[in-house]
Amino acid sequence: MTGADDKAQPRAPISRIEFVPPDYFQPLDAAQLFPSPAPLEMDLGCGDGSFLVAMAMKHPERNYIGTERLFARARNTCRKAERSAVTNLRLLRVESAYAVRHLLAPGSVSRFYVLFPDPWPKRRHWPRRLIQSEFLETAATALASAGELCIKTDDTDYFDFIVRKAAACNLFNREPWEEDMPPTDFERHYVAQGREIHSACLRKR
Numbered sequence: 001m002t003g004a005d006d007k008a009q010p011r012a013p014i015s016r017i018e019f020v021p022p023d024y025f026q027p028l029d030a031a032q033l034f035p036s037p038a039p040l041e042m043d044l045g046c047g048d049g050s051f052l053v054a055m056a057m058k059h060p061e062r063n064y065i066g067t068e069r070l071f072a073r074a075r076n077t078c079r080k081a082e083r084s085a086v087t088n089l090r091l092l093r094v095e096s097a098y099a100v101r102h103l104l105a106p107g108s109v110s111r112f113y114v115l116f117p118d119p120w121p122k123r124r125h126w127p128r129r130l131i132q133s134e135f136l137e138t139a140a141t142a143l144a145s146a147g148e149l150c151i152k153t154d155d156t157d158y159f160d161f162i163v164r165k166a167a168a169c170n171l172f173n174r175e176p177w178e179e180d181m182p183p184t185d186f187e188r189h190y191v192a193q194g195r196e197i198h199s200a201c202l203r204k205r
Contacts, residue, residue, distance in 0.1 A: 014071075017078040018091045027105035030063065033090045038063045039110040039144075044096035044130070045069075045117055047185060049077025054182035056081070056089040062110075064089045067096045097135055104142040111148045112139055116186040119155035131162045133169055140171040140204050149202040150177060154190040159198035172202035 013020050019033055030040060039062050043052045046066030056064045066089070068074040074093045081089050092099055100112075120128045131151070139149055149172065153159050166172050177199040187197060 014075050014091075014093070015078040015082060017081045017089065018074065018093060019065075021092070021103060024094075025102055027108070028103050030108070033065070034063045035087055036063075038088065040065065040108060041111040041113070042067065042099075042109055043113045043115070044100070045114065046077055046091070047073055047115075049073070049080045049091075051113070051115060051182055051184040052077060052089065053080045053084050053086065056086040057084055058182070060086075060088055062088065065092060066090075067092045067094055067099045069093065069095055096130060097138075100135065100142055101138045106141050107144045107147075109142045109147060110144050111150060112143070114149065114151045115184050116153055116190075117158075119153065119158040121155065121157065126161070129158065129161070131158075131165055133165055136165060136169045136171060136202075140169075143204045145204065147204045149204075150199075151202065152177070152184075152187065152197060152199045154186075154195045154197055156196070156198065159200075163200065166200075166202050171205060173205055175201045175203050177201050 011020060021028060030037065041055070041062055041064050043064065043066045046052045046068050049066060052064055052066040066077055068077060068091065074091055077091055092103070114130060117130045120126060143149070151162060163174070166174060190197060
């Protein structure tokens with residue numbers, strides 16, 4: 001994905017659920033995405049869309065954006081959203097870190113979800129992990145006052161890595177995950193295997 005190419009020749013969206021930004025270097029205008037203003041929540045790397053669609057159905061008083069780079073997963077999310085007839089959900093087919101850095105106005109998001117991100121377990125691959133100091137800084141900028149970054153993973157090492165990064169950046173208070181939310185497809189799979197699920201809510205200071 002290159003912003004200049006997309007701006008010159010916008011590609012066709014998968015469905016009405018996908019939003020193709022007219023400019024990949026300007027913050028999104030929520031009025032273009034949703035019929036009604038509402039607090040905005042984002043599922044970063046929404047996978048097959050199970051969690052995202054379930055949340056949009058459960059909370060019509062909120063607006064939701066999912067990011068997903070892979071075409072097949074993005075298409076599945078769009079199909080589920082269309083079948084559910086939700087009007088408060090849109091999809092962006094871009095890298096999550098790019099969306100947070102370039103497509104969000106400061107203070108525009110009430111909550112981010114990062115659910116079972118790729119742990120990149122080999123140490124030499126750690127720079128590829130989504131949760132890094134730079135990501136946490138840009139997420140904090142995009143979050144509204146007291147906004148939240150909600151994280152779940154089955155990987156203990158990655159969870160410890162996230163906790164250390166969050167403590168070092170000094171932008172969040174770590175709190176327990178309290179709200180009852182639907183499980184993702186990954187969570188159902190890992191729970192069935194008996195794996196421990198680690199979760200944390202990082203609230204913007």
